[in-house]
Amino acid sequence: QDQLGRLEEELERARQFVPSIHRVSPEEALARVPALRSDYVAGAFVEPGCREIDVNELHQGFLRNARKRGGRIVINASVDAIERHKGRWILQTSQGLFAAPILVNAAGAWADRIAGLAGVAPIGLVPKRRTAFHVAAPDGVSIAAWPLVNDVGEEFYFKPDAGRIFVSPADATPV
Numbered sequence: 001q002d003q004l005g006r007l008e009e010e011l012e013r014a015r016q017f018v019p020s021i022h023r024v025s026p027e028e029a030l031a032r033v034p035a036l037r038s039d040y041v042a043g044a045f046v047e048p049g050c051r052e053i054d055v056n057e058l059h060q061g062f063l064r065n066a067r068k069r070g071g072r073i074v075i076n077a078s079v080d081a082i083e084r085h086k087g088r089w090i091l092q093t094s095q096g097l098f099a100a101p102i103l104v105n106a107a108g109a110w111a112d113r114i115a116g117l118a119g120v121a122p123i124g125l126v127p128k129r130r131t132a133f134h135v136a137a138p139d140g141v142s143i144a145a146w147p148l149v150n151d152v153g154e155e156f157y158f159k160p161d162a163g164r165i166f167v168s169p170a171d172a173t174p175v
Contacts, residue, residue, distance in 0.1 A: 001042045007152045011045045021047045033146050035138065035165075046147065052159075074098070082117040089118070128172040134164040 014021045022045060029044035030036055063073060077095035082103070084090075089103040107114040112122035137143045137160075148159040151170070158167040 003152045004043050007043045007045070010152055014045070014047070018047050018049075020049055021045055033149055034141065036149070050147070052148075079114060079117060082114070082119075084119075127175045129175045130168060130173075131171050132166060132168040134161065134166055137163065137165055 011021065011023060024032075024044050024046050026038070026041045026043060029041050030038055032046075066073065074093075074095050077093040079091055079093050081092040082089060088099045088101055091098045091103070103118065105111050105114050105118070105120075109125050109127035112125045115122055143160040143163075143165060146160045148157060150157040154170045156167070156169050158165055160166070
């Protein structure tokens with residue numbers, strides 16, 4: 001009950017980008033995900049066209065394609081220095097020197113550090129650690145059709161994952 005106002009705000013914001021998103025009753029939410037507590041669910045919304053990306057398979061596909069096209073994958077190489085010289089980026093790393101005409105900063109939450117080495121202003125990214133774990137599905141309960149469930153106050157989320165339930169308290173601790 002205490003989060004219904006926020007739920008409505010989030011629903012209206014989401015509808016700007018995803019017109020198919022719609023409210024479902026607490027009863028429908030409980031029918032879709034019986035693990036929810038009836039005394040906790042006061043409202044919900046669903047995006048029926050939502051699908052999940054297998055992130056590992058996506059990454060593996062990128063890596064396969066890069067190798068097929070002659071790319072070299074270097075892992076566990078810390079970047080110590082970056083400079084621009086004669087139209088090329090020169091990277092000094094723990095695995096040696098690398099040079100290329102184009103530099104892609106794919107350091108994720110650590111991209112500000114790499115940007116700084118390249119002389120580019122940071123944008124305020126902060127690496128954060130999250131807690132996540134898997135639990136077994138309840139005996140006799142099929143979770144395959146469960147959607148991602150996210151508390152509107154972002155206090156937790158969970159979803160089916162490889163026959164188990166992936167759970168997080170949605171924490172984000174700066175590291």
